[in-house]
Amino acid sequence: MNPDRNSKNRIDSERRASPLRRIEQIPQSLVVLYFIIVAIASMFACLLVAYVYTHTVNDVASNMYSFPRYFSLSTIVLLGSSYVLSQARGLYEQDDLTMLARCLGATLLLGCVFAGLQVLGWRELWGQGVELSGRNGHGTYLYIISGLHVAHVLAGMVYLLVVLLRVIHADQDAVRSLVFIRNPYYRRQLTMLSTYWHFVDGLWVLLFAVFLLLY
Template identity: 60%
Template sequence: MNPENNPDNHVGARQRPSPFARIERLPPLAVALYLALLAITVMFFVLIVAYVAARLRSGVPTGLHPLPRYFSLSTIVLIVSSYTMAQAPRLYAQDDLASLARGLGATLLLGCIFAGLQVLGWRELMMYGTPFSGPGSQSSGQFIYLISALHVAHLLGGMLFLLAFLLRVIHNERDAVRTLVFIRNPYYRRQLRLLSTYWHFVDVLWVVLFAVFLFMY
């Protein structure tokens, strides 16, 4: 073939898109978040497999004790918090920082309630005869404490970022010029989107964990 007739040699010829083009366009903060979510998913998957294996080895029949009711209440609370967080991008797009601050504040409050209900759930586990350690403890029971505590720790990490963003929203909402600059800044829009992604991920993760506990406890 004549090189001159090869369309790939023409100036301005269309280049084939790289399969990594979309990844290269992602901002570093988004890449870091997605890698963190992948690592968290793998970690909890390993823990769930280890819990199920320990539960089956124990020989104790499932359903012997009911799952703590505070775990059920905390699940409802976290699902509601996912709904309030889902409103945040819409309120941001509507330049309604006052409503955005209220929505983020409600999400933060629901996160605190969830953490408190988890602690009450641990106390209820002890009442059912599932201590974390000691002569009466079982490895499968210890996994419940470990998995739920790790989930709460990841939720608290998200709450810290949520609090920081909420304080920034409250600060900028008090002045019209700061409000305009804040709303038009793509960096803050990206931060809110990544924060929402993380929060929904943590919510879905707990629903999966709760379902495993519900059928295997």
Template identity: 60%
Template sequence: MNSEPNHDNRVDARRRPSPFARIERMPPLVMVLYLALLAIAVMFVVLVVAYVAARLKSGVPTGLHPLPRYFSLSTIVLVLSSYTIAQAPRLYAQDDLASLGRCLGATLLLGCVFAGLQVLGWRELLANGVPFGGPGSKSSGQFIYLISALHVAHLLGGMLFLLAFMLRVIHNGRDAVRTLVFIRNPYYRRQLRLLGTYWHFIDVLWVMLFAVFLFLY
């Protein structure tokens, strides 16, 4: 009996990288981000399940009041911000720090507009008779405030990192030597990629939350 094929298979198996080896090679910053995104996703899933349960338990038919129009406008704004930040890696690869700074600035501005529209949406909820708390308040309505406010809080965290990175881009873009060092630094490239990943995650998360509110409000 020829045992050489089995020996070759064992050699190939040892040479083939395992999933655990890929995890070990993953930069710590990337690992932290993925774990944070997982924790955020789990938290919002729990909140959405609690909201759906409270909404169904209330027995009030859906569609009695329109969802705040500012929530719809803020959704469009956040999708636009996801598009603008998606242009950042291309501008970085082209060594165009001036355009990259404007791209990040536009994304930051759209994030601020989104947060402002969310506040206006909360005011519209109050005007429609959905108080945040107190006697006679609807428990399902309180979940809308809580979920949207937590989402804005996570967006603000991304905006702070975006602001810091944008200021670094503007600073390094004023000098040719600093520009060259900045562009060739893989750490900054990774930071930009992680920033985009986080921003797209927050965008998709809100679109899903908005869909839940739209059909169960």
């Protein structure tokens, strides 16, 4: 039996198995997060299709209402929060927990501002006569879609607050700080937070584009 051939067969077998092995090595928490993201994306896709269909069937005039300026401002704020959070990984790798805490705190603050601007946007719509239970369904979908998105942002903010408190707690002691930096569990938490936050950010940009197009 040719040992070189056996060695080659073993290497080929390992190469074929490597994709499956990499999949098996993905942490279960990340797999759950990806399933959640797919579920959320599917839900909003269905809502957007229903919204566009209702808008088209009822032939809602584009000049009936002015687009809420607070929705535009909230988009800028959310994009800014995504940029700020994108700095978190570099700060973590630099072992700079103090700046990491500030980064997470700034992201949390921008998330609160985003939610507040959304509320002001709803008030602006209401002032124009766009009601939640309007006859043509136009306002119903506007409130439901944007409201559900805010709910998912708030869920991300809760998790963000948990991570922020852990960073602040670890930064108060050198030993806890070292454990926090070297523990892959906390690195994974930060990865999950960033993934989810960037997802809801991109989702809102898509929703905003559809809202703007139909106006």
